[in-house]
Structure formats: C-alpha cells, structure tokens
Amino acid sequence: MILFWLVFLIGQHVADPRYHTGEQIRAFFDSVATQRPDLFVLDTIGVTDRLGLPILALKISDHPTEEEPEPRILLTAIHHAEEVLGAEVLWALVDTVFRAYDTDPEIRDWVDRLEVFVVPEVNPDGHWVVTSLQDTSWRKNLRDNDGDGAMDLEDRSDGVDLNRNYDFHWQGGNPDPASSYYRGPSPFSEPETRAIRDLTLRERFSAAVHYHSPAISMGEIVYTPYPGAPDFPYFLSLAIQFAGHLPKVQGTGTYAVLYGEYDVGNARNWQYAAVGTYALNVEIGSYLVQPPPESVDVFVNTQLEGLFFLLHRVARGPGLSIQAIDDHLGCPIPVQVEILEIDTLAPVPGPRISSEDEAFFVHRILTPGSYTVVVSDLGQSYFPETLHVEIGDTLVSLRVPMRAHQTLTLWTMPLGQRLEVRYYTPLAGQAEFLLFDVAGRLRGSWQAKVRRGWNRLLYPLPAPLPDAVYILRVSQKNRPVHQTFATPFVKIGGVR
Ligand SMILES: [Zn+2]
Structure with a gap:
C-alpha cells in the first residue's frame, strides 16, 4: 500500500504546469516557427492512428527552407509516454534558440552550421494518456491490439512499445501484446516509428540523441549503438565526450556510457545500421521518471549544457x-x-x-x-x-x-528509323535533343522531360536518314547551370 501511494504521488507531478502537455508543445513550436521563419520550419512527419495527433518535426537552421550542405542531427523525446523530461529539454532548447540566436554567438554558431531536427513527442497518443492523468506510468502508444475499439488502459493490453518496433533485431523484442514492452505485430507497424524511419532515410543524420528516463532501469547513462560495429570507436568517443558534459544530478561524477540492449528493435541501433547515424540514448535522472516540478529545471539545464557541447562538437569537428x-x-x-x-x-x-x-x-x-x-x-x-x-x-x-565517363549514347533501333537515346544527367528538368549531320544541318529535334540519373528515350526519325555519321546535341536548361553535351560522331545504319 505504501508503495502504491508513493507511485501515485510521484505520478501526479506530471499534472503540475511545469510539465507541458502535447497541446502546449505543439502550440509553442507552431508559434516559434511562425515568428521566426528564418530559423525554424515546422513539419508534420506523421499522424497517430488512435487519436489522429500530428507527430511534429521542427527544423532549426539558418536558411531552414533550404537543404544546405550541413551536418544533420535528430533530437527526439517521448518514444516512451511517461518519460516526459526529454520533452522539457527539447522545449528549453527551442526556447533558447528563439530568445538567444540574435545575441549569443555560441548558439548562433551551431545553428548556422547544422540542420537540427527536433521531434518533441514521438508518441503523442501515449503522452496524452500520461499528461491527462489517465495513467501517468503509461509507456506504449495506443494501438488497438485486440481490435475492440476501447482504450484498454487498465490491463495495458493495448499499445506497442515504440522503441521495440524498429527493424533491427525486431524479433528479439517482446511478442506479448499485454506487455509494456510489446514489439508490435511487425517491424514499423506503427505510424510513429515509420515517421522516424522516413525522416532518417531522407536526412541521413550524422548523429541523434533520443531522450528517455529510467522508469525501472538505471539512469544517468548515455547508451550507444551495438558493440562490434565498425564505427564503435568513433561513436564511443563521441558518447564519452558527451557524457563527460553531463554531470550527475544525484551523486557525483558524470553520466556513464554503456551500449545497453541492442537486439530488441530499438531506434538507435536501427538508425546506425540503416544509415550510419551515431545515435545515442540519454537516460535522464536516476529513479523518478517524473521528478517534482521544482527539480525539473536542474535536469533540463544539465541536459542543455551537454547538448550544446554535442552540437558544437558535431558542427566544429573533428x-x-x-x-x-x-x-x-x-x-x-x-x-x-x-x-x-x-x-x-x-x-x-x-x-x-x-x-x-x-x-x-x-x-x-x-x-x-x-x-x-x-x-x-x-x-x-x-x-x-x-x-x-x-x-x-x-x-x-x-x-x-x-569527371563523367559517359553522358550520352545513341543508336538506332532495328529497322533503322527509330533512335534510342540513353542520357545521363545529374539534374532533372527539360532537355532538348538536336540531331545534326556532319555538314551541320539539323536533321531532327525533340524535347523531353528528363529525370536525374539515366534516361532512356525513343524517337521516331522525321524522315528516313541515310546511313552516315551524325552528331546529337543535348541542351538542358536548369538553374543554376546550363549544360550542353554532344556525342562523339554517331553512325546510323548497319544495325542488325
Ligand atoms: Zn525509454
């Protein structure tokens, strides 16, 4: 009974206004993106199945509407619904950039050199269960496992543990739908994990930090991807430097570095294996997953200092x-x-x-x-x-x-009166093909939409052409370049 009341009282901390709801987070991110479109772009990368809530990604960079050649970093919170501190860290990060970009050269330095993507709630449905006090220790999303249309919160038979739903050793996760660690019916069965997957494949992040808190396990730890990985010495070095900038709030020293579980379908190992992201988990705090509101600032400020170090490290090298x-x-x-x-x-x-x-x-x-x-x-x-x-x-x-070794090939099809053109271009757009004979007379012209990469184009010849040598010229007008290629001499005729 004492244990029950302890858990109950701890859980109620999340009702304090110091803890933000998903609705407040979404409104805040929307407001900074509206006020500073030169620093933030807000995107919806997915929508939850159960409550239809948006999964937001806020891009922070100078020229955020452009894709610049700058390292990309992903920061997420609330894969696990009750681990709410991470969202407070990301709120504070966005708030700091919003208020200090114009005046603080250190903030400005990494904002200008990086493209940082912030996903404050990977699991908006679960976060709603926690912050609306339906169940302050809820972990999973709200997948309707038994298909009965009800939210089975009491016996916890609904929901998928999103950090067990990624396609890297997914089979190693828990197959029991009633478990708080349920892996889901298949890898990437959930819109939340598909959203992170698609963003990762598009941006190919150099590094990621996923914020968690220890509900039952040890805290104040930075977890790396799996040991034996070819990059292990490199991401271990990054993790050790990062952890060295995260002083423990409880006890002395700094955060420990471990590799943790790597065969249960979690995000960080999938991201590394899929695109090489140095993806780290941070377990904030040591035992209270939702500490008293007056202590939240201590955790948040500690994390911000460590995160600023990490961002600076990625932006400036090595x-x-x-x-x-x-x-x-x-x-x-x-x-x-x-x-x-x-x-x-x-x-x-x-x-x-x-x-x-x-x-x-x-x-x-x-x-x-x-x-x-x-x-x-x-x-x-x-x-x-x-x-x-x-x-x-x-x-x-x-x-x-x-240096290109081949951009254009040309030959006639059997019967000699159709041209097959194979054309490689690094840019999609509109192309014009002109066929000249050796005397420089135009013998045919065609327009075509071309896509990036190899294009295979077929053209009927305007009139039967005698067997001879010709030149094909391709012009493509694109911003910012105007390219023209010409074939070496091309022989038409004699094709079997
Ligand atoms: Zn977690």
Whole structure:
C-alpha cells in the first residue's frame, strides 16, 4: 500500500504546469516557427492512428527552407509516454534558440552550421494518456491490439512499445501484446516509428540523441549503438565526450556510457545500421521518471549544457564533410562515401549515401587521424575519386570534382528509323535533343522531360536518314547551370 501511494504521488507531478502537455508543445513550436521563419520550419512527419495527433518535426537552421550542405542531427523525446523530461529539454532548447540566436554567438554558431531536427513527442497518443492523468506510468502508444475499439488502459493490453518496433533485431523484442514492452505485430507497424524511419532515410543524420528516463532501469547513462560495429570507436568517443558534459544530478561524477540492449528493435541501433547515424540514448535522472516540478529545471539545464557541447562538437569537428560536384557543370551529384579504414570492416552500415536532396551531402563524425576515402557516384557515370584525408581537431570540408565517363549514347533501333537515346544527367528538368549531320544541318529535334540519373528515350526519325555519321546535341536548361553535351560522331545504319 505504501508503495502504491508513493507511485501515485510521484505520478501526479506530471499534472503540475511545469510539465507541458502535447497541446502546449505543439502550440509553442507552431508559434516559434511562425515568428521566426528564418530559423525554424515546422513539419508534420506523421499522424497517430488512435487519436489522429500530428507527430511534429521542427527544423532549426539558418536558411531552414533550404537543404544546405550541413551536418544533420535528430533530437527526439517521448518514444516512451511517461518519460516526459526529454520533452522539457527539447522545449528549453527551442526556447533558447528563439530568445538567444540574435545575441549569443555560441548558439548562433551551431545553428548556422547544422540542420537540427527536433521531434518533441514521438508518441503523442501515449503522452496524452500520461499528461491527462489517465495513467501517468503509461509507456506504449495506443494501438488497438485486440481490435475492440476501447482504450484498454487498465490491463495495458493495448499499445506497442515504440522503441521495440524498429527493424533491427525486431524479433528479439517482446511478442506479448499485454506487455509494456510489446514489439508490435511487425517491424514499423506503427505510424510513429515509420515517421522516424522516413525522416532518417531522407536526412541521413550524422548523429541523434533520443531522450528517455529510467522508469525501472538505471539512469544517468548515455547508451550507444551495438558493440562490434565498425564505427564503435568513433561513436564511443563521441558518447564519452558527451557524457563527460553531463554531470550527475544525484551523486557525483558524470553520466556513464554503456551500449545497453541492442537486439530488441530499438531506434538507435536501427538508425546506425540503416544509415550510419551515431545515435545515442540519454537516460535522464536516476529513479523518478517524473521528478517534482521544482527539480525539473536542474535536469533540463544539465541536459542543455551537454547538448550544446554535442552540437558544437558535431558542427566544429573533428569530422569530414563531402560534396561531390560534376567537374563540368559545377552542380552537386549523388554519391556514396566510403572510408576504407572503417566501412570495410563489416557490411553494415557500409558506405554513407548522400542526403536525398539537392545538397547531396555526406558528413562523418571522426577522431583525428589519416583516412582513405573513396567517393563514387550512385549512377555509375563518373570515375571514382580516392582521397587521402588528414583529420585534425576540426571539420574538414571538401568539394570533390567528379569527371563523367559517359553522358550520352545513341543508336538506332532495328529497322533503322527509330533512335534510342540513353542520357545521363545529374539534374532533372527539360532537355532538348538536336540531331545534326556532319555538314551541320539539323536533321531532327525533340524535347523531353528528363529525370536525374539515366534516361532512356525513343524517337521516331522525321524522315528516313541515310546511313552516315551524325552528331546529337543535348541542351538542358536548369538553374543554376546550363549544360550542353554532344556525342562523339554517331553512325546510323548497319544495325542488325
Ligand atoms: Zn525509454
């Protein structure tokens, strides 16, 4: 009975106004994005199945509407509904940027150099259960496991533990729907984990911090991805530096670093294995998952100091940034970047792939040393470049010119009166194809929408062309480049 009352009283702390509800968080994020569109862009990355609540991601950067070649970092809270302190840390982070960007050069420095994505509530439905005091120790989302349409809060038979629903050793998670650790019916069965998955695959984060609190386990810990990972020495080094800036609130010293469970379908291990993110969990606090309101500031301020250190560390290096550019056109092209000393040690996560936007950017957090870096384009149309890079105490940013070995091929189809054109372009847009004979006379012209990568285009010839040698010219007008390619001489005719 005493234990029951203790838990009850602790749980009621979340009713204090010092703890924000999801509604307040969403209103606050919306308000900063409206007031400072030069610093924040608010996006809805998913919607929950049960209550239809938005899962928000707030991007913090200078020029936040642009995709810049800057390291991307993900910060999340409330994978687990009752672990509410993380949302207070992220609220304080956003509030600090909002108030101090114009006056504090240290804040401005990392905001300008990074693209930081803040997801304050991965689990808005569960967070609502906790903050509306339906059940202040609720952990899961609200998936209707038994399909009865009711929210089965009392026996906890509904809901999925979102940090067991990722597709990395998902089978190792708990298969019992009534468990607070239920892994869900399949990997990524939940809209909440799909939202984090899709954002991760799009942005290819260099680092992530997922804020948790210890409901029953040990606290004041930074967890890394799995041991034996090829990047283990690098993310371990980052985690140790980060933890060294997180003094324990209870007791002395700083946060410990462990790798924790890695075979139960959790977010940090999936993110590392999928795209190479140095994803860390922080377990805030030591035993009270919702400490008394007057102590919240102590936890939040401690975490903010550590987080500022981490952001500065990623922004300033040591590390390596690469943007590959077409040596003729000057535009970025999609590439993979392989560091031979690290990435050849295991098939997963393998070389890093550039972000899926116009920046085509790859960033690695490293420690000082010598590295052999191979940059190869994803369309296999450029010669790979091998670089020997010395990393010291700073971020090394390289623009790597890549030379195309083939951009255009042309040949006739059987019967000789249709052209098949294969055309590679690093930019989507409108292209004009002009066919000349060797005397410079125009013998045919076509317009086509082309997509990034290889395009296969078929054209009927305007009139039967004699067997001869021709030149095909392609013009593509795109901001900011205007490209023109010409084939070497092309022979038409004689095709079997
Ligand atoms: Zn947790």
